[in-house]
Structure formats: structure tokens, C-alpha cells
Amino acid sequence: MVVKVYGPDYANPKRVIVCLIEKEIEFETVHVDGFKGEHKQPEYLKLQPFGLLPVIQDGDYTLYESRAILRYYAEKYKDQGTDLLGKTLEERGLVEQWLEVEAHNYYPPIYNLVMNILVSPLLGLPSDPKVIQESEEKLGKVLDIYEERLSKTKYLAGDFFSLADLSHLPFTHYLMNQMKKEYMFRERKHVSAWWDDISNRPSWKKVLQLYKYPI
């Protein structure tokens, strides 16, 4: 069964796609244009009532929320492609911990930065300099904690690449490229090396090559 991914050009769907590539799972994509509001149309809301991207369909199974989709495929195909969950329950626990840190500590400030620096100008909306400044400060404090962690282990959950690292790729890519905030990572030695490692994975390079819209 080929997995159908609705998105796929935005950051949250890309989180799912890089996982499917790591797990060597066949997929096809359905383009949903967020800039035209297609994710708020009745047909799409039947699949995802909150009007957010992505959704997957796998036969008659429908699932949304990108990090839930990651967990589903990482577990379903545990022995295929890259193992993204760790080998023991305790390693899996740490994968879950850092996946939650990504969702609750890292994502809110980087999301605000992406929206205000990249997306608002595309939509012709004003940016809020106060939000940009506060978000950069918050993200900096999170990266200080990452720096400490990554001085002890190669990846966030331990010495193995996992969903916790992978989940950082799409939004951080904007920060390191289009947003010209590379210095936030480069001034932190271990965080910088971690980014070079995870962003050079063939799976992520493939995602960037396949999906260039809208930024």
C-alpha cells in the first residue's frame, strides 16, 4: 500500500516525508496550497478537522498530527530502514522526552521566527519585531541546553539518530538558510556539529530536492 501524504511542501509535512524516506516506505503526495487556503476547504476538513497539514491516508486508515504519524510508521516498520526509536524501552523513553522538548520548547519560538521573518512577507502581512526578538532569546536559551546535552551524547536521545533529531529538520532548515540566523547554531560547537550531521543525511537532501514550494 502506497502512503498518501497531503501537504507536502510545508515544514510539518516534510517532517513526515523525511521519516518515510528513512523507513524506506513508498509514498505519493497530494498538493494542498496553504497560501490559497485549500487546507480550510470542506473536503480537506473532512480529513483534518483542525485545518492543519499534514494528513496521511494508508488504505482506509487516516492519521494526522505529524509527530503521531512519525511514531506510527517508526513502530510499524521497526525493522525496516533506519531504526528511529532506540533499542530499549528506556531509549524509546528518551526519544519521546526529546520529541516533546522539540514540540514544547524548541518549536514555539522557531515557529514564531519563521512566521514573522519568512511567511508574513510572503502573505503581505506585517512582522512583529518584539516577537522576533523575544523568540530569538527563547530559542537561544533552548540551544544552550541542547549544547550541554550534545556535549555528552552524539544525538539528543543518546548516541543514535532518532525521531527526536529528525523532527527538528524542517523548521531549522529555514533558520539556517533563508532566515540567515545560522550564527545561532554556529556559535555553539556541539549544536553546530549536530546540525551538520543530521542535515547531511541523504533522506533530508532528498526532501529538499523534491519539495521547493513555497520557500
Added chain:
Amino acid sequence: MVVKVYGPDYANPKRVIVCLIEKEIEFETVHVDGFKGEHKQPEYLKLQPFGLLPVIQDGDYTLYESRAILRYYAEKYKDQGTDLLGKTLEERGLVEQWLEVEAHNYYPPIYNLVMNILVSPLLGLPSDPKVIQESEEKLGKVLDIYEERLSKTKYLAGDFFSLADLSHLPFTHYLMNQMKKEYMFRERKHVSAWWDDISNRPSWKKVLQLYKYPI
């Protein structure tokens, strides 16, 4: 091994404790007084570098982020106490989906309401009426989607109680009691019945009986 839970009086630690009770896991608690800033002290930051509650210690294993802890114990003791993950990978996927909805759609507005209506007065800080109004509107829209979902299945992930439902208990308790916003649930028939069901579980009543500080 008895699980040590740091908290335990606040809403996020209570999410963990109700899970441990459902899973029939022995635990003890270490009181951390957030109102005195004990969660920002160096000793505590060694356990949880972001200065947030809760943390658990289980022998020499330390884990933080409440929803990561839920997943760890629900999986580790799959066959003990209440099954909270569903029976199949597809059910587990839906548990994960609704746990993410709780974290990303439900939690942000209810957290803002709790902070502005309950916590700020306790700290002698001003409340923001605009944030209260916007958060109530956002939460109402989320509850409309829950109402639709709960008209089809008894619980969020399906016809079985799971982590996805359990995760809503601590913050919603404030909404339904101390905050006098019960009408938000009562004007939605299925959401109202769902709350009566999950909040009457002996596990949750036990949590309320054990931990009354600070509200």
C-alpha cells in the same frame, strides 16, 4: 522499584500520577514548590534543565516531559492495570494523534486561561482580559471538533479510554471547578458526557484527594 515523582501538586505532574495509578505502579512524591521557585534551583535543574515539572526517577533512570513519561509507563506495563494505548498499532496511532491534539490544540488556550484566571491572582500579577477572551474562543472551537468526534466514538481515540483522554484531566478540572467555566462543556452534549465519564474514574478522584496544593 518505587517511582519517584517530582511535583506533584501541579497540573502537569498530576497527568503522570493519574497514569501511574491507572497502571497500578507504586510511586512516592517529592514536593517541589513552584511558587517559591524551587523548580529553578540548581539541584532541580540538574534533573530537568528547562526548569519544568514533573520529573520521574526510577532507579537510575530519569525522565521528564509528562506525556513522554505517560508513554513510557503505558508501554512498559502494557499488561498491568488499565491498557491506555489501544490494542493495535492503528489504535495506538489514533491515541498518539489525539494526544498531540491535546498538546497542540487544547493545551495552549486552556493553559492561558488557567494562568490568567487562576495563577496570576495567586502570584499577585495582573490578568490579561484580551488573552482570556481569545483563549476562550479558541478553546470553544476545539471543543466543537471534540463534540463532533465524541458523537461517533465514546472516547477520543475510539471506544476505549486511553492516554489521550487521561491527558486532559488536570487542566480541565480547573476549568470545570475553580474557574467556573463549566458551561463550555455543559453546552456540548457529548463533550459533557465524556467529561463526566473520565473525571469520575477512581484514579482521578484519588489524585484530587491526595494533592490539593496550591488550588
